Amino acid sequence: MQQQAQIRVLVVEDEIVNRDMVCQMLRHFGHQVTAVDGGTAALDAVRKSVHDLVVMDCRMDDMDGLETTRQLRAGTAGPLGRTIPVIALTAQAFVTDRDACLAAGMNDFLTKPVDIHNLMTAVEHWGRHKAGTDADDPTQAAGQSCTPVAAPQIFDPGVLAALPMVADGSQPHYSQIVLDMYFKSLPDLLSVIRQAANTGDTQKAQRAAHSLKSSSAAVGAFAMAACAANAEAHLRFGHQDMAHLPPQFDTEFERLCTLLGRQHAPVQKAQYHHAEPC
Known part of the structure; x- marks a missing residue:
């Protein structure tokens, strides 16, 4: 995958393995990454620093991704939070989960485990997105889920x-x-x-x-x-x-x-x- 111009990404994920992998992939392609482990910290980060987009885990203990996004859209973290693109990142691939994310004000929906192509396509798309425009289909860059088969491998290196x-x-x-x-x-x-x-x-x-x-x-x-x-x-x-x-x-x-x-x-x-x- 071709390396793109740097985008400032805020990663909000409280599971350490997924957080580190997402951050490493984003940095590998030249993006500037800040990581926090919860919704409250995410609001604080958006309030204090400028980011081009947020990659938001949906299920977290202190404040889940949906409520964090609602708070962003309500202006709790300042004016930037009202329009900053938010990409949902979740292990749930149900249509109802996607709809809930979009209804909360998220712009896109990616499933775990993270597909590098889908993630970078979404980051590039929304990182260049003009704040406040609604012309894009919010489900356009949604990733595909990876469902284990009936007899899954113990480990695939x-x-x-x-x-x-x-x-x-x-x-x-x-x-x-x-x-x-x-x-x-x-x-x-x-x-x-x-x-x-x-x-x-x-x-x-x-x-x-x-x-x-x-x-x-x-x-x-x-x-x-x-x-x-x-x-x-x-x-x-x-x-x-x-x-x-x-x-x-x-x-x-x-x-x-x-x-x-x-x-x-x-x-x-x-x-x-x-x-x-x-």
Whole structure:
């Protein structure tokens, strides 16, 4: 992909693996990137600094992306927030989710795992977009979802190998860096699912499953992503039973660790201090 002139992008994402990958891809193509981990910080960033566009995660703890966008459009962060283009970034590919994003005032809708071509096309389009014009179709540059197949691979190394900074040799070790970040995040996410199952907290379990689905797909851990997607759908449609979820996740965790030669630490003893839904 040809490198474009620099665009000032604010990335709002509270899941560390996805945040780092999006930032690295944007910087690789020459864009200036500022990253924050929540809606409140995003409003503050727009209030204090000039950005050409916002890449906004939809599900965050302190203030989700939809409410953050509503606050921007209401002028809470100053006049720039009323017109700055906002690209939604979400692991949810349902039409109702897209419609909700657009209704909140977002301009575009991309799904996770992030497709580099779709992301850069949207950033280039909206980064050059004249503030306040409505001629463009807000769904024109929407990305395609990546749905795990019935028998997904435990791990596909081609996903990280295809990252532009890895493929062109400029950051050959980034695939290992982001994989280490992913494995560091796993015990806490699996622990919160176990705790939520024990206490009957379906909302907490759904948020953790959503985050795990997104980060797993981003690094190519497709079997874990499928397990998380199934758990999220199970809870999203109102099912209260969760006893079967921890053993399923433990099995996928063990399979992934075995395949990649990673130490399989007991997830039951991991302490979870803060949720990181995406």
